[in-house]
Amino acid sequence: MSSPAIQVTDYSWKYLHSTTRAIKNIELIVQPGECLGLIGSNGSGKTTLCNSIDGLIPGQYHGIKEGRVEVFGTEVEEYRRGELQRTVGLVFSDPEAQFTAMTVEDELVFGMENLGLSISEINRRLEWVCDLADLSPLLDKPPYEISGGQKQRVALAAMLAMQPRVLILDEPTAMLDPVSRERVFAVLARLRKEREITMILIEHSLEHIIPLADRMVLLSNGRKLHEAPTRTFFSDLSLLRQEGIHLPGAVGFSGYLRESGATTDEPAISVEEAAQQARNLRGAAKGELS
Amino acid sequence: MSYVDVIDLAYTYPDGTQALHGVTLSIESGEMLSLIGQNGSGKTTLSKCLNGLLLPTSGNVVVDGHDSKSSSISDMVRRVGYVFQNPDHQLFNPTCRDEIAYGPRNIGIREPEVTERVEEAATVVGLGSEHLTEHPFFLTKGLRQRVAIAAILALRPRVIIVDEPTTGQDARQAREIMGFLTTLNREHGHTIIIITHDMDIVAAYTERILAMAKGTLIADNSAREIFSNPAIMERASLAPPQITRLAQALGDMGIHPGVLSLDEMIAAFEGS
Numbered sequence: 001m002s003s004p005a006i007q008v009t010d011y012s013w014k015y016l017h018s019t020t021r022a023i024k025n026i027e028l029i030v031q032p033g034e035c036l037g038l039i040g041s042n043g044s045g046k047t048t049l050c051n052s053i054d055g056l057i058p059g060q061y062h063g064i065k066e067g068r069v070e071v072f073g074t075e076v077e078e079y080r081r082g083e084l085q086r087t088v089g090l091v092f093s094d095p096e097a098q099f100t101a102m103t104v105e106d107e108l109v110f111g112m113e114n115l116g117l118s119i120s121e122i123n124r125r126l127e128w129v130c131d132l133a134d135l136s137p138l139l140d141k142p143p144y145e146i147s148g149g150q151k152q153r154v155a156l157a158a159m160l161a162m163q164p165r166v167l168i169l170d171e172p173t174a175m176l177d178p179v180s181r182e183r184v185f186a187v188l189a190r191l192r193k194e195r196e197i198t199m200i201l202i203e204h205s206l207e208h209i210i211p212l213a214d215r216m217v218l219l220s221n222g223r224k225l226h227e228a229p230t231r232t233f234f235s236d237l238s239l240l241r242q243e244g245i246h247l248p249g250a251v252g253f254s255g256y257l258r259e260s261g262a263t264t265d266e267p268a269i270s271v272e273e274a275a276q277q278a279r280n281l282r283g284a285a286k287g288e289l290s
Numbered sequence: 291m292s293y294v295d296v297i298d299l300a301y302t303y304p305d306g307t308q309a310l311h312g313v314t315l316s317i318e319s320g321e322m323l324s325l326i327g328q329n330g331s332g333k334t335t336l337s338k339c340l341n342g343l344l345l346p347t348s349g350n351v352v353v354d355g356h357d358s359k360s361s362s363i364s365d366m367v368r369r370v371g372y373v374f375q376n377p378d379h380q381l382f383n384p385t386c387r388d389e390i391a392y393g394p395r396n397i398g399i400r401e402p403e404v405t406e407r408v409e410e411a412a413t414v415v416g417l418g419s420e421h422l423t424e425h426p427f428f429l430t431k432g433l434r435q436r437v438a439i440a441a442i443l444a445l446r447p448r449v450i451i452v453d454e455p456t457t458g459q460d461a462r463q464a465r466e467i468m469g470f471l472t473t474l475n476r477e478h479g480h481t482i483i484i485i486t487h488d489m490d491i492v493a494a495y496t497e498r499i500l501a502m503a504k505g506t507l508i509a510d511n512s513a514r515e516i517f518s519n520p521a522i523m524e525r526a527s528l529a530p531p532q533i534t535r536l537a538q539a540l541g542d543m544g545i546h547p548g549v550l551s552l553d554e555m556i557a558a559f560e561g562s
Contacts, residue, residue, distance in 0.1 A: 041460040042431075093458070147329065174458050177329040177487050179527045204460055207532055246461035246490070249533025252552045253559075271532060275539040278559060282543060 003073030005166055005198040006030040006053055011067035013048060013057060022048045024222040025067070032165070035192060035199040037213030037230065039206065041244060044219040046202045050168045052076070053200070055084040071166065086115065089164030093174035095155035096144065104146070104154050105139040111162045129157035132194075133187050149180020156187060166198045173208070181208070188212060207248040210269050218243065234267040250274035257281065291355070292316035293481065294340065294370075294449060299349035301335055309335040310505045313349070319448060322475040322482045324492045324513075327502035328527045333485050336502070337451045342366025354448065364397040371442035375454040375485075377434040378427075386412075386429075386437050387422040393445045404444075411443040414478065415470070432463050436470075443474075449481040450474065456488055464488075468495050489531045493517070493550040501526045514548035 008028040014021040023045045030036050038046050051057045052069050055076045069076050076084055092098065101107040108129060112122045130136045133153040138146055143154055152172060159167065169188070173181040185208050191197060192212065203209045209216070216233040218226040218240065226239055234240075237255040240247060247255070254268035254277055262281055268274040294317035301310040310332045317323070325333050338344040339351050342358045342365070351358040353369045374380040383389040390408045399407065412422060415436040421429065426437050435455065442450060452471060456464035468491060474480045484496060492499060492513055499516045501509040509522045516522055517530035518538075529535065537549035537558065545558045 041462055149329075171458070178529065179328060244460070244462035244465075246464075249531060249536050249552060249555065253533065253536060253555055256552070256556055271536050271539055274536050278540055278543070282562065 002032070003070070004029045005032045005034070005072060006200075007068070007070040007073075008049075008053075009068040009070070011052065011069055012065070013052060014064045016062040016064075018063075020222075022222055023052070026222075026224050028217065028224065028227075030198055030200065032198050033196040034214050035201060035212050037209040037216040038200055038202045038219065039204070039209065039216065039245060040219035040225075043221075045222040046219055047170055048222075049219070050090070050170055050200060050202065053166070054088045054090045054168060055079065056090075086162065087164055088166040088168060089159040089162060090168045090170065091152075091156050091159050091172050093171040095148075095151040098155050098158070099143045099151075102142055103139065104135060104141050104143055107143050107154055108135070108139075108158050108161055111158055115162060125161045125163070129161045132160065132190060133157040134183075147180070149176050149183060152176060152180070152184055153187060156184065160191065164197075166200070168200045168202075170202045171204065172201075173203070173205075185212070204246075206246070206251070210248070210251075218245070231267055231269055234269060253278075291352075293319040293354055295350075295352045296336075296340070297350045297352070299336075299339060299351060300347050301339055301344055302347045308505060310339070313505075313507050315500060315507060315510055317449070317481060317483070319481055320475070320479055321498060322472065322484075322496050323498040323500060324484045324486055324496040325451075325500045325502065326486065326489075326492060326526060326528060331502040331526070332505040333502055334453065335505075337372055337453070337483075337485065340449070340451065341370035341372050341447075343372075367393075367447070368397060368445050369447050370449040370451065371445055371447035373435075373438050373442050373450065373452045373455070375457060377431070377438035380438050380441065381426040381434060384425055385423055386417065386426050386440075389426055389437055390422075390440045390444050393441055397445065407444040407446070408440075411440040414443055414474070415440045431458060432467070435467065447480075449483065451483040451485065453485045454487070455484060456486065456491055464491065471495075487528075489517070489528065489534075493531045493534065501528075503527070513550060517550070518547040 008026050011023060011026045012021050013023040040046050058065050071087060099107060101110050108126055109122055112125060133156060135153060135157055138150060143151060173184050201209055201212060210230060213230050215229050217224060220243055234251050250268055250271045254274045257263045257277055263277055265277055268277050296313055296315045299310055299313040302308045327333050339346060342363045345359055356365050358366055381389055383392055387408055390411050391404050394404045394407050417436055417440060426434055455467050471482050472495060475482045486492060497512055499513050500507060501516060501522060503525045508525050509516050517534045523530060533552055533555050534549055537545045537555055538547045541547055543562045545562055549555050549558055
């Protein structure tokens with residue numbers, strides 16, 4: 001059997017000057033092609049965990065590591081310099097943090113040139129990411145002159161052009177307005193449909209994470225508190241409420257119907273599903289009356 | 291006359307971009323409202339006109355009887371304060387104490403009163419004396435935001451505009467910040483204007499919404515009315531909270547399209 005895309009085994013990490021461990025005894029497996037939604041309050045260890053998979057930890061930070069973090073069967077520290085970063089792409093909430101070029105086109109091409117790709121391959125991939133992220137009209141513009149939403153699509157496209165097997169998105173839409181946010185998530189949804197890519201998505205808005213994620217993990221205070229396939233994840237809401245997680249309206253309403261004993265259906269995780277649950281109940285009530 | 295009167299306001303930037311036109315609105319003292327709309331709809335330009343940073347190209351902004359065109363900036367900023375979305379764009383002093391004292395000193399307040407105002411503002415936002423001697427950049431984002439708000443409070447403005455107070459905050463921190471702004475409104479009598487893209491926040495904390503699109507005010511009404519009006523929401527390129535959308539999907543069951551919270555949804559469903 002082929003190895004998982006990511007396998008984290010009894011992993012703990014303590015930053016050098018911190019008194020407590022930021023990550024505590026985490027076990028995690030992500031299969032190739034899977035999308036994992038990672039949630040938890042600020043300071044719960046989400047970013048630390050993701051940086052550990054990309055090799056930024058322990059590469060760029062001092063601290064104490066215990067346990068193993070493997071990407072496609074190889075411990076991150078055993079990768080040759082640069083090779084892990086070719087396998088795992090990271091997109092942050094601040095796209096400007098990753099810009100280096102004077103035009104959007106150069107920005108998109110920069111990473112591919114560094115990989116030593118042929119011109120024909122670069123052109124092929126450029127065409128693909130421009131289409132995917134709708135960037136063709138922007139190619140001549142300086143990346144710092146376009147809107148925040150466009151910047152984030154450029155950052156994402158530049159990363160995808162290098163075709164990493166794993167894509168980690170750390171609150172990719174935190175700085176965006178609703179329309180730009182929808183467009184970034186639409187790009188991710190299309191990407192999942194068209195390519196096999198392993199994805200880890202950190203995001204506070206459950207409403208946006210739910211349609212993409214196959215499985216969800218809740219971190220709290222460095223520990224993994226809850227993990228389940230996305231729908232099952234919402235079977236018991238008490239833990240999520242206790243952790244102060246903001247539940248989307250449809251999930252909250254379906255939770256009420258289930259907790260009050262009105263229905264034994266599985267949790268609804270979209271407006272359409274919750275509406276259907278409500279309808280079924282009223283339909284059933286009418287049926288009883290007649 | 292209201293505390294704030296905006297009369298047929300237009301603003302055009304020097305490069306010719308018309309950011310606002312035909313904006314007329316009034317805000318009473320003690321209100322808590324939200325200002326919504328897409329990026330580029332004119333929210334920030336309107337805010338800057340309210341505190342006198344920008345002067346109207348035509349029309350008028352009158353705050354507490356002071357027309358911004360004939361008043362000094364210091365007259366305006368001591369009445370309308372603006373808290374930046376990113377506190378790091380606003381903080382630049384080596385200690386939190388200096389940061390909060392900067393505004394009052396700048397408008398010519400004398401030192402004993404500056405100290406008094408710093409202490410008062412720090413108390414209101416819940417910054418301990420141990421924080422006052424710290425460098426703002428060593429604090430968490432939540433605390434930096436409080437320092438930014440305290441720095442505005444020290445000017446004692448009646449109106450405080452807070453730009454995207456919950457961006458990048460988790461749900462618990464967002465509730466804490468909104469709870470704090472509600473306290474400023476209810477217990478300290480400040481008029482609070484929240485600029486936000488988060489419709490859950492709008493629904494939960496503010497009764498009145500100003501909705502903007504393409505430089506004009508397209509709606510000035512309650513959250514319930516605006517969220518139940520699909521034409522306005524579409525013009526503003528915004529979607530109501532998910533719970534409101536669920537209610538709207540069940541309109542044929544007699545559920546009101548302006549449901550704003552889970553509790554309201556449950557009550558409406560049980561009554562249907």
